Amino acid sequence: MFFFVLLLLGGLNEVRGEFLSSEECDFQLSYLDTILICHTADRPAVRLGKGEFVAKDHLGNFEINDTVLQVVDLTEYNIISGELGNTFAFFNSEVNIGVNLVVFEDEEKGLYEVKLEFPPEYRVELEGFNRIWLELVADPFEFIYGGGEQFSYLNLRGRVYPIWVREQGVGRNKSSSLTQIMDANSNAGGDYHTTYWPQPSFISSRKFYFESSYSTYHELDFTQSDRHVVYWHINIPTEEEGSACQSCHLTFLVKPSLMEIVQALNPGQPPLPDWVYNGAILGVQGGTDKMLNYLDEAQSQGVEVAGLWIQDWSGKITTEFGTRVFWNWEWNSTWYPVLDELIKDLDKRNIKVTAYITAHLNIDGEVYQNCSQNNYWLTEENGERLLQDFGQFTIGTVDIIRPSPDCNCINVGRGWYKDLMKKNLVNFGFAGWMADFGEYTPTSARSSFADRWWGDQHGEVLHQIFSEEWAALNREVVEESGKLGDIMYWMRSGGIGSKSSQVMSWAGDQTVDWTQSDGLGSSIIAALSLSMSGMGLSHSDIGGYTTIPQLNLTRSKELLLRWAEYAAFTPVMRTHEGNVPEANHQIYSDENTMQQFARLTKIYVALANYTREAVRQNSEESIPVMRPLFLQFPDDPETYLQEYEYMYGDDLLVSPVLDPGVEVWTVYLPLGNSWIHLWSLEEYSEGVVIDIPASLGYPPVFYGAGSTWESLFIQISQDFN
Structure with a gap:
């Protein structure tokens, strides 16, 4: 009391x-x-x-x-x-x-x-x-x-x-x-x-x-x-x-x-679509022919493919930061010919196609120009339209803000944008999309629905909640289309209200390196801190994103595969070529990489029923899929010190390798039960620190002795050793 x-x-x-x-x-x-x-x-x-x-x-x-x-x-x-x-x-x-x-x-x-x-x-x-x-x-x-x-x-x-x-x-x-x-x-x-x-x-x-x-x-x-x-x-x-x-x-x-x-x-995010568990979502770009070539090459090497992510479906531009998507949110039939029919054909092969969108439009695109005279846009304090440089291209931002309940008014710009997304994404046949950005709104910005905020702090509040409004709009688009549970959109920006609207988070633009502040390790902290903030579903770009060749910041083969091996023990496996694809090692860079990646996708698929159960648990019981050790073992003081190990569902303990050039990794095994190493099936005592073999492709993973999933884990060990 x-x-x-x-x-x-x-x-x-x-x-x-x-x-x-x-x-x-x-x-x-x-x-x-x-x-x-x-x-x-x-x-x-x-x-x-x-x-x-x-x-x-x-x-x-x-x-x-x-x-x-x-x-x-x-x-x-x-x-x-x-x-x-x-x-x-x-x-x-x-x-x-x-x-x-x-x-x-x-x-x-x-x-x-x-x-x-x-x-x-x-x-x-x-x-x-x-x-x-x-x-x-x-x-x-x-x-x-x-x-x-x-x-x-x-x-x-x-x-x-x-x-x-x-x-x-x-x-x-x-x-x-x-x-x-x-x-x-x-x-x-x-x-x-x-x-x-x-x-x-x-x-x-x-x-x-x-x-x-x-x-x-x-x-x-x-x-x-x-x-x-x-x-x-x-x-x-x-x-x-x-x-x-x-x-x-x-x-x-x-x-x-x-x-x-x-x-x-945790409000319990909806279960993921079944197609997600069929394998990796391959981030590819470059047009229809390249997309199909990448798919054929991957499947010929045994890669399990759930979907293709073509962020450049609307076209491309070139900037100093690399190639960027043309933010004109409609199908570019020149860049991706016959995509409308191809989506249907791939769907028959159980391969989905996913896209990319933001709440912003490039002012050089037809979509913006056709609606530029309409009152759909955020403005500056002086009433002029808000136009921003997003890195060598200029955008207008749709006023997507929901009117307050007592306003008794309709945001026509928000309604227009929902209709555009339904037509150009949902009805076109995309099975999901990255709903990017949400964090660029300046404090000088103004919405037409100012009744929701306070005087001088209007712009400050608008900035803080824009990402939450973007999440709510995406959720409404999917729900109103009757596709919740079939479509997966993933987002990086958010706030207090986002956990009730998002269906999948992603960690954003990590650097393609090993640093704990911004590389591989930071994506683990991202997932675990979100799990402690009410969002139970998260994943990251395999291999990272931010690439700067001039500073020798490029992706190595080892980093890509280490990231992929831990991603096999997350809810979604999705690759990204990075902002400078040609400078990075890719899963298709050589045959050996493709074969090693193929094995990891098969492990992910083999875990499908286990992952489904963990996702169901998040949806119905509000227990996050990836969670810190101390949530499950609160009476073990040592678990509070482990920031990079995590429980994947109730039974699997994952300790990703975070450094290059290592063959052995140190792992802490919590008090509570004895632990069995997934790859050797050797049993270890509880509450101990051990050094475990961790060659490339064999991340330190353990399951609790007596797990109800033990037969599955033994089968995985036998099939993939």
């Missing part, structure tokens, strides 16, 4: 943990033994402030300048009981400002919902205040997970995480020469926290979850030993406005286990 405790000096000893032994709480918000907020006059839980915010766009890489001009501690508090919930008033009587935290509890769900209100008596003095800080109790030995999709670290403790949707960056390590060069050239280097899918949310190993639904810039500060600080931008409503944002609130969720928290967060 939830309870609120008002504690005066000396009253905390019997309920607080050792991590609070150095301070007393004047006010404490707790659930059973989990202390969430501890307030004292000297260490107030809430602060208000003023500041200025500038987010300068560099092709989706934002230079953020968030300047705090004034901070006021709300040192005093009061408790007001009400019929629907309790109000906790934090204020500073000297300057006459304050904020009320109206707390609604759901005892059955273990949930607090907290809404912010700004009482009328403070409105005059609150003018200009637009920042808030909330301090939560921390344990020095606590682990923190989530934050949306992170790439560098699974445990977020010890760092500050700005929550701003953007490109992940190239290199993502300020001490690396690659990142420094990319920063100097185009502000595109990134950092440990830059990500397409950030969320102002986290899970604590103390078995509680925090989430902010405010769609503004946030910072999650996990650098202090005794407090976590959540900071975000707010809008103080005028008296006429009444409330800043009816749909905005904070959430605290406390459960007996981390797994139960994750299940409560």
Whole structure:
């Protein structure tokens, strides 16, 4: 049962943990033994402030300048009981400002919902205040997970995480020469926290979850030993406005286990289409003849092919970053002749064709030009159409934003774009597509449906939620076409609401290297952090994407095959040629590569029923397919330190090889049961660190002794050794 405790000096000893032994709480918000907020006059839980915010766009890489001009501690508090919930008033009587935290509890769900209100008596003095800080109790030995999709670290403790949707960056390590060069050239280097899918949310190993639904810039500060600080931008409503944002609130969720928290967060994405399990989705391009040649070559070497991904179905252009798709979202019959009939023929062979689309249109294309006079587009602050350089080509962005429920209006641009996608993607016969981008919208952008946002923060909120709106539109296109469960679209950008709209995530544009900050290892952290943020289905580009030959950043054969061998133990195997295909080793580069890749696709297919069950479990039980070890083995302290091993479904432990030139890999086997090595069928004890043979094509994979899938695993071992 939830309870609120008002504690005066000396009253905390019997309920607080050792991590609070150095301070007393004047006010404490707790659930059973989990202390969430501890307030004292000297260490107030809430602060208000003023500041200025500038987010300068560099092709989706934002230079953020968030300047705090004034901070006021709300040192005093009061408790007001009400019929629907309790109000906790934090204020500073000297300057006459304050904020009320109206707390609604759901005892059955273990949930607090907290809404912010700004009482009328403070409105005059609150003018200009637009920042808030909330301090939560921390344990020095606590682990923190989530934050949306992170790439560098699974445990977020010890760092500050700005929550701003953007490109992940190239290199993502300020001490690396690659990142420094990319920063100097185009502000595109990134950092440990830059990500397409950030969320102002986290899970604590103390078995509680925090989430902010405010769609503004946030910072999650996990650098202090005794407090976590959540900071975000707010809008103080005028008296006429009444409330800043009816749909905005904070959430605290406390459960007996981390797994139960994750299940409560995950809405359960729909099951994947059956065709996905037939093999790899081959990323190929270059027109009809090349597509068919690649397919014939792959099948002649035994590659199991579920589908073809032709991102250039609408044509190609050439830029300094490599060949790019012509963002004119209709079939280019010159580039891909007879594609309409070919899709039907391939479907009879159980091979699907998938495509590519964004919410943006190249202004040189016919699709844009035919609708350029219509009021379908995002605009600038001055009312002029928003036109952006996306890297040597200019685009217009469709205003895809859903009107607020109380608007009683229709977004004709959004409706037009849904119809275009139904006609040119669904009805054309594509079985799926990459729904790319969603993170480039500048803060100067404006939607015609401004009633959903707050004054000066309109552009800021629009930027933050655009990717969520893009996900919702794709979901509606598929559902309204009656194709949910048949079509798979995959997306990289997102936010709090995306997990309810997306059917598959992908990790974005990793570099074609071994670096943990942006290479192979980062794609694993991406999947596991998303699993802790409510998204249970994820995969990555096999071999990575970002290629810069001038900096010797090109894909090797070993990297490609190491990535592919771990991808066989993920929900989707999909290749990508990269932005400079000719500079990268490809699965079709030589016969040996093709044969090794073929074997891995057969392993993936052999696991189809096991993977289906894991995907069903995510869909119906909200248990992510790829999950950190500690979710399944919470009583084993060592599992919290393993950031690159993961459970694939209930039974398979996967420890991908992350370094080049190795034949042996070190693996930790959790407490709970003994473990059997998939390739040798040798049994190992629980709770041990072992060195295991890991030659190319044989990633360290184990299953728990006594698994109900043991006969399948033994068969795989026998068939593929």
